Amino acid sequence: GAGVSQSPSNKVTEKGKDVELRCDPISGHTALYWYRQRLGQGLEFLIYFQGNSAPDKSGLPSDRFSAERTGESVSTLTIQRTQQEDSAVYLCASSLAATFHGYTFGSGTRLTVV
Amino acid sequence: AQKVTQAQTEISVVEKEDVTLDCVYETRDTTYYLFWYKQPPSGELVFLIRRISFDEQNEISGRYSWNFQKSTSSFNFTITASQVVDSAVYFCALSSNSGYALNFGKGTSLLVTP
Numbered sequence: 001g002a003g004v005s006q007s008p009s010n011k012v013t014e015k016g017k018d019v020e021l022r023c024d025p026i027s028g029h030t031a032l033y034w035y036r037q038r039l040g041q042g043l044e045f046l047i048y049f050q051g052n053s054a055p056d057k058s059g060l061p062s063d064r065f066s067a068e069r070t071g072e073s074v075s076t077l078t079i080q081r082t083q084q085e086d087s088a089v090y091l092c093a094s095s096l097a098a099t100f101h102g103y104t105f106g107s108g109t110r111l112t113v114v
Numbered sequence: 115a116q117k118v119t120q121a122q123t124e125i126s127v128v129e130k131e132d133v134t135l136d137c138v139y140e141t142r143d144t145t146y147y148l149f150w151y152k153q154p155p156s157g158e159l160v161f162l163i164r165r166i167s168f169d170e171q172n173e174i175s176g177r178y179s180w181n182f183q184k185s186t187s188s189f190n191f192t193i194t195a196s197q198v199v200d201s202a203v204y205f206c207a208l209s210s211n212s213g214y215a216l217n218f219g220k221g222t223s224l225l226v227t228p
Contacts, residue, residue, distance in 0.1 A: 031214065033214070033215070035216075040220075041220055041221075042118075042205060042218035042219050042220040042221055043138075043159075043205070043207075043216070043218040044218075045215040045216065045217075048200060048214050056214070056215065059215065089157065091159065095160075101160065101163050102149065102161040103159075103216070104161070105151075105158055105159040105160075106158070107156065107157050107158040108157050108158070112155075
């Protein structure tokens with residue numbers, strides 16, 4: 001597609017429920033990234049994909065967080081047993097390769113855990 | 115470890131004023147990349163500039179200019195003759211040459227009033 005697409009744009013969930021956030025990168029972009037942005041904060045790196053493998057998962061905050069990517073396309077970030085501190089905007093970005101041309105970010109998914 | 119500090123949390127200016135957003139970084143890498151991103155109220159991060167560490171030339175793009183000074187580990191961003199549409203949160207970010215994850219500052223919220 002023309003840009004990075006994320007869905008849903010907003011998600012409200014009850015504490016303890018699982019959520020799935022989806023990212024559709026720009027066609028041809030082999031690298032895909034997930035970041036989290038808490039209110040009033042900068043972005044925290046979560047995970048990076050090169051193709052469908054994830055060389056670096058070090059940013060995932062706990063084992064409740066997982067992500068997968070199908071081929072060089074869609075990625076899903078799953079949060080199990082959501083907690084209130086998971087409330088944030090989850091941003092996805094993609095780039096041509098792991099070396100830098102600058103990412104293109106999606107508009108994010110605003111997750112609210114009540 | 116890498117760190118980016120944006121000491122200015124919020125700046126408010128009147129239209130047509132010039133404004134400088136400060137960014138100070140820390141890294142032990144000899145080769146690294148610096149970035150600025152703009153996040154308007156819509157939420158989507160917009161890439162503004164990438165600078166590699168061995169290129170200390172300042173850059174001007176229209177009303178935007180960037181001053182990179184390795185001696186002070188700073189990469190400041192100036193908007194000349196600010197406009198209301200410049201109102202946004204601006205993030206400075208840093209990455210190593212061997213990496214892919216961006217380390218973001220906490221951002222500076224710029225409000226330009228008519």
